[in-house]
Amino acid sequence: MSLNNQGRPTSAGYAGTGAIATISGDRGLDHEEPLIFELAHGAVGVDFPDVKVSDERLGGMRRKGVIGLPGISEPEAVRHYVRLSRMNYAIDAGLYPLGSCTMKHNPRLNEKMARLPGFGDLHPLAPTAATQGALALISELMKWLTTLTGMPAVAMSPKAGAHGELCGLLAIRAALQARGDGHRTRILVPESAHGTNPATAAFAGFTVDEVPAMPDGHVDADALEAKLGPDVAAIMLTNPNTCGLFEPRVKEMADAVHKAGGYFYCDGANFNAIAGKVRPGDLGIDAMHINLHKTFSTPHGGGGPGAGPVVLSERLAPFAPLPLLVADANGFRLVEHREEAPASAKPFGRMCAFHGQMGMFVRALSYMLSHGRDGVRQSSEDAVLSANYILASLKDVMSAPFGDGPCMHEALFDDSFLEGSGVTTLDFAKAMIDEGYHPMTMYFPLVVHGAMLIEPTESESRESLDCFIHVLRELALEAKAGKTERFDGAPRLAPRRRLDETLAARKPVLRWKPPPLREAAE
Amino acid sequence: MRYHPLTAEDHRAMLAKIGTPDIDALFRDVPQGALAPLSAFDLPDTQGEMEVERALSRMAAKNIASGSAPSFCGAGAYKHHVPASVDHLIQRSEFLTSYTPYQPEIAQGTLQYLFEFQTQVALLTGMEVANASLYDGSTATAEAVLMAQRVTKRGKAILSGGLHPHYAETVETVAALFGEMKRAPVTAGSAEDLIALIDEDTACVVVQSPDVYGLIRNLRPIADAAHAKGALLIAVVTEIVSLGLLEPPGAQEADIVAAEGQSIGNGLNFGGPYVGLFATREKFLRQMPGRLTGETVDAEGRRGFVLTLSTREQHIRREKATSNICTNSGLCTLAFTIHMTLLGEEGLSRLARLNHAKAVALADRLTKLKDVELVTPAFFNEFTLRLPKPAAAVVDALALKDILAGVPASRLGGAEDLLIVAATETTTDDDMAALEAGLAEVLS
Numbered sequence: 001m002s003l004n005n006q007g008r009p010t011s012a013g014y015a016g017t018g019a020i021a022t023i024s025g026d027r028g029l030d031h032e033e034p035l036i037f038e039l040a041h042g043a044v045g046v047d048f049p050d051v052k053v054s055d056e057r058l059g060g061m062r063r064k065g066v067i068g069l070p071g072i073s074e075p076e077a078v079r080h081y082v083r084l085s086r087m088n089y090a091i092d093a094g095l096y097p098l099g100s101c102t103m104k105h106n107p108r109l110n111e112k113m114a115r116l117p118g119f120g121d122l123h124p125l126a127p128t129a130a131t132q133g134a135l136a137l138i139s140e141l142m143k144w145l146t147t148l149t150g151m152p153a154v155a156m157s158p159k160a161g162a163h164g165e166l167c168g169l170l171a172i173r174a175a176l177q178a179r180g181d182g183h184r185t186r187i188l189v190p191e192s193a194h195g196t197n198p199a200t201a202a203f204a205g206f207t208v209d210e211v212p213a214m215p216d217g218h219v220d221a222d223a224l225e226a227k228l229g230p231d232v233a234a235i236m237l238t239n240p241n242t243c244g245l246f247e248p249r250v251k252e253m254a255d256a257v258h259k260a261g262g263y264f265y266c267d268g269a270n271f272n273a274i275a276g277k278v279r280p281g282d283l284g285i286d287a288m289h290i291n292l293h294k295t296f297s298t299p300h301g302g303g304g305p306g307a308g309p310v311v312l313s314e315r316l317a318p319f320a321p322l323p324l325l326v327a328d329a330n331g332f333r334l335v336e337h338r339e340e341a342p343a344s345a346k347p348f349g350r351m352c353a354f355h356g357q358m359g360m361f362v363r364a365l366s367y368m369l370s371h372g373r374d375g376v377r378q379s380s381e382d383a384v385l386s387a388n389y390i391l392a393s394l395k396d397v398m399s400a401p402f403g404d405g406p407c408m409h410e411a412l413f414d415d416s417f418l419e420g421s422g423v424t425t426l427d428f429a430k431a432m433i434d435e436g437y438h439p440m441t442m443y444f445p446l447v448v449h450g451a452m453l454i455e456p457t458e459s460e461s462r463e464s465l466d467c468f469i470h471v472l473r474e475l476a477l478e479a480k481a482g483k484t485e486r487f488d489g490a491p492r493l494a495p496r497r498r499l500d501e502t503l504a505a506r507k508p509v510l511r512w513k514p515p516p517l518r519e520a521a522e
Numbered sequence: 523m524r525y526h527p528l529t530a531e532d533h534r535a536m537l538a539k540i541g542t543p544d545i546d547a548l549f550r551d552v553p554q555g556a557l558a559p560l561s562a563f564d565l566p567d568t569q570g571e572m573e574v575e576r577a578l579s580r581m582a583a584k585n586i587a588s589g590s591a592p593s594f595c596g597a598g599a600y601k602h603h604v605p606a607s608v609d610h611l612i613q614r615s616e617f618l619t620s621y622t623p624y625q626p627e628i629a630q631g632t633l634q635y636l637f638e639f640q641t642q643v644a645l646l647t648g649m650e651v652a653n654a655s656l657y658d659g660s661t662a663t664a665e666a667v668l669m670a671q672r673v674t675k676r677g678k679a680i681l682s683g684g685l686h687p688h689y690a691e692t693v694e695t696v697a698a699l700f701g702e703m704k705r706a707p708v709t710a711g712s713a714e715d716l717i718a719l720i721d722e723d724t725a726c727v728v729v730q731s732p733d734v735y736g737l738i739r740n741l742r743p744i745a746d747a748a749h750a751k752g753a754l755l756i757a758v759v760t761e762i763v764s765l766g767l768l769e770p771p772g773a774q775e776a777d778i779v780a781a782e783g784q785s786i787g788n789g790l791n792f793g794g795p796y797v798g799l800f801a802t803r804e805k806f807l808r809q810m811p812g813r814l815t816g817e818t819v820d821a822e823g824r825r826g827f828v829l830t831l832s833t834r835e836q837h838i839r840r841e842k843a844t845s846n847i848c849t850n851s852g853l854c855t856l857a858f859t860i861h862m863t864l865l866g867e868e869g870l871s872r873l874a875r876l877n878h879a880k881a882v883a884l885a886d887r888l889t890k891l892k893d894v895e896l897v898t899p900a901f902f903n904e905f906t907l908r909l910p911k912p913a914a915a916v917v918d919a920l921a922l923k924d925i926l927a928g929v930p931a932s933r934l935g936g937a938e939d940l941l942i943v944a945a946t947e948t949t950t951d952d953d954m955a956a957l958e959a960g961l962a963e964v965l966s
Contacts, residue, residue, distance in 0.1 A: 045864030055657025071866020092615035118582025124793030133584030199836035303622035303851030326670030349695030353660035353688035354793025372568035461527035497821035
């Protein structure tokens, strides 16, 4: 049987498989590629006239020295970046089972729509009359987000998930201050939370108090309730949680925190399990960011850009940051100054320049219109079904820490099945690279030893899931049988073997320097 | 629908393997009553590609794109020509649909271009180190102030009145939690006395050049005064092309540079996504926010790149991280670095000179109009005019004639009679003539 017939990145593959050393150092489709600084030879990749300017209007601030930027022609630049691209894994090339990251298919229609000149070439401060279509699009996206979440309001400007968390917490801070409760500075965060949660709470000036998890992977609701008090500003929960489980006592916890005078912030990173099925507003949530780059498929782009709009409850809505979008008889307009805001609005400030990630808004709305409410619901169901299929197919050879119950859109395993094998979670994950897969999320959540968190999303066919399951089964069986060759020092077949991260951190080299300078520095 | 590979037969087979009767059995932990029926969502059902394209194209057609009209809007976002190869390359699957490069063995493409990007940004700003980008210029500025607060263990920040007001508000929103934010009053076209405001409690002074009115500032005297009091100078650049012609902040003793990189490689996009540039001195390296890519070797001794110094970051340090930032602007960073590679030293220099020459020509033309006065004596590709009428009304009137005349300062909280006007390499003589004629008519 073919172990993996779904392809892999254009090149990663053959390096080192018993191949002879080549004269060039390249191997077939695998090319080594120098840095642009090493390729530079004074060519130029654009054509502009050589205009002379006087110093008269430059206030005496004309640049004196050269910059040192490398120059190459267009064909050289194209080849450079194409060769670099072939060293990357990508969702277009293979299953990307990264738990909590939702690497789903990125429809190209969305890219095409974002590039319509009316959106892609629209200036953020163009006159309001010239931007009515853009404002209508934002309004339409707001309607989708509030309807899907069952929340009354949404702040659109946050630029990523963590930025959305910050926006939510600043709204909570403003609401507390407005009611004379500014002394509430403690935020309860489960130990299973994403690292951004405690980081954001500290960033927003709160102190963090950790809530333990129970042996079944759920947040200890009793411990959480016991920690509530008059100094608690909010709880920050992820639901479905980072163990891939829905919190069955979520409404109880919401009621308890509300009764204690605090707010309920929900990390929306896992919304892809429940979109179109469960409305967070029905669970008592006061604020939740939505990663448009996860649930609504705007591409991850190698680490951004993202977008993290935050839905808000009635109690937090007045504190949403500027700008605000309003509609009246003349059409849409943006409220960009506090003085122009409606009397009911008390914006806490501004998250960023302009109005948020419009390019991501277009893509997300294109995704939503394509899917429709039925398609969004189907996505969640298929994502949950696929994760459970993986869990059911692997739990006899790998170890699922939380028993036989169903999971949501992520299947979590720990490393107890590797006990005594000498193979670690890291080795196991790196061996997946040689099999043509990107590793799953490793060592997260922290509440499970050697965690492996697998999120297949709704984008995989059954055949693709079966191939993936087959590979993981065989790897698990080999590790358990003490056949560790595949794991020792894996990967062997990728463009690079394991990289020395200690060296990188101990002697940081963060930019290219011309050879003589580098030697002098060493 | 077209994006879902699983068929009804797949559903049946998979449920059988799992051993549950139906999908909803998998949602058994959802509290009673919280599982919403489809009818609870008042939204349309699935649509084909053609219908979606039609609906969105209709919305797009209601906007005036910068390229479809004479356009002079700037104030933090600039219309530049982006070479066709840039957008083609960033849409390669392996760039567009890859994740953050946490698995370096299969992400060398991303890591190497980030390393190249960091080097380009450091060179351009005249600084020693740069990170792998932040969300945009405004959030980079806020992060710079927070970093200065950490470095100096002081709270107070002095914000120049020439700092883009959106940037100032972004800084105030997050950094005011940790100290006083003092905004200096400014008169458009002149530099305020920032030095007098610096005291022993000051963590940093934040100065933008060219400022929001387009005025080129001399940072060195402010940097010297800040340093004498133990404070840092944060230089903000919203038009990064200017560094092809102007003295970089690093040569003016800036400690941190926070900049908007949109002008290189990235479209206007109605305000985002953009790309925040962040550069500083090597001695502050471990206080930097955001991702950093570093050079290392693999197990066979080959050069390779990894994300490094991540002990500063949230996924390791949690509440002790230097910032909560997780996502950066990966793909916008790629667009920036490809465009910058195509430009190179010579191309960037020519581009910058062309921008300045266009702006000088435009300013000379418009100031010949009756009662129109140039208030920014030194500028790069953007300047401010004083008009005899409220600028917002003038801009609205010209928009009806399909001319995007610039940004009224009042839109940013400034004086009513000021118009901020930008010209770039994309500005043609016909564009200039159209604005000149339009202004003459509206002002008469």
